[in-house]
Amino acid sequence: MEDYRFTRVPKKLCVGDFVISCSKQGIGPKANIPFSGMAFYSPQETREFFKFKINQVEPNNKEKLLFGSDEFSIPTFLYQNEIGEFDWITKDHSGAVKLAFRISSDWKNFTLYEDHTNTLGERAFHQFGSLFSYAILNHNACVFHGVVMEYSGKGILVIAPSGTGKTTHTRLWRNYKNALIINGDCCLCRKIDGKWYAYGMPWCGSSGEYINRRVPISYIVNLKRGNKNFVNQLSAFDASIYLMQRVFAPFWAGQMQENAFLICEELGATIPMLELHCLPNRESVDVLERAIWK
Numbered sequence: 509m510e511d512y513r514f515t516r517v518p519k520k521l522c523v524g525d526f527v528i529s530c531s532k533q534g535i536g537p538k539a540n541i542p543f544s545g546m547a548f549y550s551p552q553e554t555r556e557f558f559k560f561k562i563n564q565v566e567p568n569n570k571e572k573l574l575f576g577s578d579e580f581s582i583p584t585f586l587y588q589n590e591i592g593e594f595d596w597i598t599k600d601h602s603g604a605v606k607l608a609f610r611i612s613s614d615w616k617n618f619t620l621y622e623d624h625t626n627t628l629g630e631r632a633f634h635q636f637g638s639l640f641s642y643a644i645l646n647h648n649a650c651v652f653h654g655v656v657m658e659y660s661g662k663g664i665l666v667i668a669p670s671g672t673g674k675t676t677h678t679r680l681w682r683n684y685k686n687a688l689i690i691n692g693d694c695c696l697c698r699k700i701d702g703k704w705y706a707y708g709m710p711w712c713g714s715s716g717e718y719i720n721r722r723v724p725i726s727y728i729v730n731l732k733r734g735n736k737n738f739v740n741q742l743s744a745f746d747a748s749i750y751l752m753q754r755v756f757a758p759f760w761a762g763q764m765q766e767n768a769f770l771i772c773e774e775l776g777a778t779i780p781m782l783e784l785h786c787l788p789n790r791e792s793v794d795v796l797e798r799a800i801w802k
Contacts, residue, residue, distance in 0.1 A: 525722070527557050539629025544711070558617070563621060574760050585599070595609070596635075608620070608623075609621070646763070646767060648699040652695040652697065664728075665729065666678055675692060677786060688721075690719045691718050692713065693717075704724070727782060729783075737786045751775055
């Protein structure tokens with residue numbers, strides 16, 4: 509598949525078993541699907557669940573501001589019009605629009621109608637990844653900030669604040685235990701037929717690590733720095749609190765935000781969470797491995 513462009517003929521990506529149709533329907537900014545996105549290309553004739561298209565839309569001057577501020581590192585604003593559609597707009601600090609999306613009221617159709625980033629769609633695709641993370645909250649799925657790895661058929665999510673050492677620890681697993689890193693920054697979790705799965709996705713922060721693969725979730729690990737390596741089992745309540753701190757959820761109140769918290773409660777009650785206090789060494793891997801098999 510050599511043509512990465514958005515064209516009238518839709519290209520379908522399968523992320524988290526959600527099929528996303530990507531196309532260009534009219535006059536609009538030129539854009540390509542980044543290489544990471546094309547790694548999730550699906551040639552099968554499957555019906556799309558989400559649509560990401562490039563087109564022109566009619567401006568609306570009667571929208572209500574739901575969320576946003578010029579004080580953000582990237583000024584971002586969300587508006588809603590009288591028929592329930594949304595406009596997601598990012599700007600630079602001079603007030604000039606950089607990206608603008610029109611979003612359907614059910615968060616299934618996303619139309620990129622302005623792109624002034626001069627990145628040929630790369631930044632727009634990255635922004636769509638954030639919107640996708642919100643949209644799937646309506647469909648028994650969510651995204652956490654963390655690493656997904658697979659070890660001996662087990663899906664293990666490693667969550668922690670930035671800078672704690674998630675990447676260092678999981679790469680030790682890869683080096684010493686042949687673990688497979690499915691995503692180096694984002695944990696996409698979805699419940700299908702009563703079972704929770706973790707998936708790779710084309711958005712992986714600065715890690716550059718992503719694989720188009722899914723694995724059943726066996727454990728969640730809350731990582732903390734320590735002076736020695738040891739593991740605690742967390743209660744369902746504590747697990748849900750940590751998950752709520754790491755979930756990609758809207759800042760504005762509404763059903764999607766509520767869904768995010770409900771998913772965190774269910775995962776915390778369903779999937780065992782271990783708290784690993786660790787040093788950046790091989791022993792930390794061995795200590796966690798013993799706790800998992802125990």
